[in-house]
Amino acid sequence: MKVKVISVLEDNYMYLVIEEQTKEAIAIDPAVPHRLLEILKREGLKLTAILTTHHHWDHARGNEALVKEIPELRVYGGDDRIGGLTDKVVGDQELKFNSINVRCLFTPCHTSGHMCYFVWEDGCTDPPAVFTGDTLFIGGCGRFFEGTAEQMYHNLTKVLGTLPQDTKIFCGHEYTVKNLKFALLVEPENEKVKEMLTWAKARDDDDKPTVPSTLHEEFEYNPFLRLSEESVQKFTGKTDPIEVLRVLRKEKDNFKKPKERVLPHAMLALEWGLLRP
Ligand SMILES: [Zn+2]
Numbered sequence: 001m002k003v004k005v006i007s008v009l010e011d012n013y014m015y016l017v018i019e020e021q022t023k024e025a026i027a028i029d030p031a032v033p034h035r036l037l038e039i040l041k042r043e044g045l046k047l048t049a050i051l052t053t054h055h056h057w058d059h060a061r062g063n064e065a066l067v068k069e070i071p072e073l074r075v076y077g078g079d080d081r082i083g084g085l086t087d088k089v090v091g092d093q094e095l096k097f098n099s100i101n102v103r104c105l106f107t108p109c110h111t112s113g114h115m116c117y118f119v120w121e122d123g124c125t126d127p128p129a130v131f132t133g134d135t136l137f138i139g140g141c142g143r144f145f146e147g148t149a150e151q152m153y154h155n156l157t158k159v160l161g162t163l164p165q166d167t168k169i170f171c172g173h174e175y176t177v178k179n180l181k182f183a184l185l186v187e188p189e190n191e192k193v194k195e196m197l198t199w200a201k202a203r204d205d206d207d208k209p210t211v212p213s214t215l216h217e218e219f220e221y222n223p224f225l226r227l228s229e230e231s232v233q234k235f236t237g238k239t240d241p242i243e244v245l246r247v248l249r250k251e252k253d254n255f256k257k258p259k260e261r262v263l264p265h266a267m268l269a270l271e272w273g274l275l276r277p
Pocket of ligand 1: 054110134254
């Protein structure tokens with residue numbers, strides 16, 4: 001099973017899951033339709049379905065234009081607010097596209113109708129993949145716009161956290177460096193966080209994506225999946241995992257990059273030798 005990663009907009013990802021034998025493809029969150037159509041044409045692929053993680057503009061905005069272009073296209077999603085929706089799905093519903101299997105995972109919180117999609121191919125030894133939209137990021141998790149810490153806890157630990165450890169994580173945004181800077185603030189002693197941050201910064205410099213990671217890796221450095229670790233509990237001052245998550249998300253909402261720039265008047269003072277650097 002081939003997954004094509006396509007960077008779009010400022011930091012979004014859209015994806016194509018390709019069945020190589022039939023050259024049929026499924027798109028996840030195709031927010032820039034003309035880019036997708038170009039790729040389909042260039043690679044001789046036939047798009048049969050769209051899986052939409054949630055209704056936000058930067059994930060669902062391409063659906064209607066693609067349906068106009070490919071009238072038989074099916075558009076799946078878990079929220080009536082999704083543009084071009086033809087098939088509303090519910091949690092644990094399974095879809096089949098030839099040898100490609102999809103299990104819809106209902107993960108409300110970022111939005112009340114958010115779906116993740118767990119995908120595997122019959123007779124293929126590749127590990128499965130999960131498309132996590134704005135629920136689970138590499139090194140982080142999505143904002144709680146329409147839900148609660150209780151819901152996100154359920155999503156992360158019971159729904160996503162119980163998938164096979166080798167599942168590849170394909171998330172909705174390239175937020176990895178910023179997420180890991182926060183992870184390092186939470187767990188300054190975590191060597192995995194440091195290693196991953198160094199790697200992610202290098203990828204960023206080369207303008208290369210950091211997706212996918214694996215679920216196993218996320219458990220090592222993503223503080224939102226490490227709610228029972230002593231270091232994470234210490235940072236939040238809580239022990240109940242839902243409370244740990246609630247505080248963690250709140251801290252992340254307020255997390256800003258430490259100021260690196262010196263204020264202009266301080267620069268002048270430095271130049272004039274009035275201040276020591
Ligand atoms: Zn979103």
